Amino acid sequence: MIGKLKGIVDEIGDDHVVIDVGGVGYVAHCPARTLSSLPGVGAAVTLFIETYVREDMIRLYGFQTALEREWFRLLQSNVQGVGAKVALSVLSTLTPAELANAIALKDVAMVARAPGVGRKVAERIVTELKSKAPAFAGEAAVTIGLKQELGEGVAPAPVSDAVSALANLGYSRDVAANAIAAALKTAGEGADTGTLIRLGLKELAR
Known part of the structure; x- marks a missing residue:
């Protein structure tokens, strides 16, 4: 082999x-x-x-990377109707982090951008890989996990409120979630909403 x-x-x-x-x-x-x-x-x-x-x-x-190869395996072994051709198409369109992000946010449209991947297949990918996305997100695992919690409505209130606050300032929800995830790494899980917003804005200003 x-x-x-x-x-x-x-x-x-x-x-x-x-x-x-x-x-x-x-x-x-x-x-x-x-x-x-x-x-x-x-x-x-x-x-x-x-x-x-x-x-x-x-x-x-x-x-190019071992992580891409793992996603290639994961797509075929866990999603009905996905073979090598479809898996290659998905990985040609999205990086592993982008794919994990789309799954965490239940962004079916993002996955369906891949040529030959219809909405039904994209929905199966998002649904059936939901629990596996964080583990295969590479360095973005923490951020992906947060986005998954936000998508499911189970994120801690300070985190959810901080993301909403940044979104209200005009940032996309995805960008806001990235900033708050970075803020959490600095402030810790017990940080309050005000601290997360302040650190999140600092991240966005870089």
């Missing part, structure tokens, strides 16, 4: 890249974001690989 490829970019296609590893060319199908991040032909590269083995073929899928 191939888990990683480290070699030289030999060719970049519309949906794949060929990596030369010791004279052997490996074809890895990748999300558009991964392909656009690759260096030019002849440059060194490392890809995280998911290997599919079937009776009639062996296919490699390549990703």
Whole structure:
């Protein structure tokens, strides 16, 4: 089983890249974001690989980070009707953090932006991955968890009030939630609304 490829970019296609590893060319199908991040032909590269083995073929899928690969697995193993093609489309459109954010906020429209992903499939992704989004959000896990609480209406009152206050000042709810999440890291979970608003505004002024 191939888990990683480290070699030289030999060719970049519309949906794949060929990596030369010791004279052997490996074809890895990748999300558009991964392909656009690759260096030019002849440059060194490392890809995280998911290997599919079937009776009639062996296919490699390549990703820029291990987190992208985990989302690729997660989408297919937990959401009915999502195969490799749809999972690649989602990851071509959204970064792992953006996908986790959309799931936490129940933003079906955001997920449905991916080509070939209809509203019904997007709804299943948002619903069936709801409990898994924070764990696969990478460094954004704290922020994603807060947004999920806000979406469900179970966030602590000071937090909810602080986000609403920033939203009333003209910031989008998403931006406001990011700022308050950063404020919470500084002030701690017991902070009052006024402190969170003050620190949140400080974050937004950076």
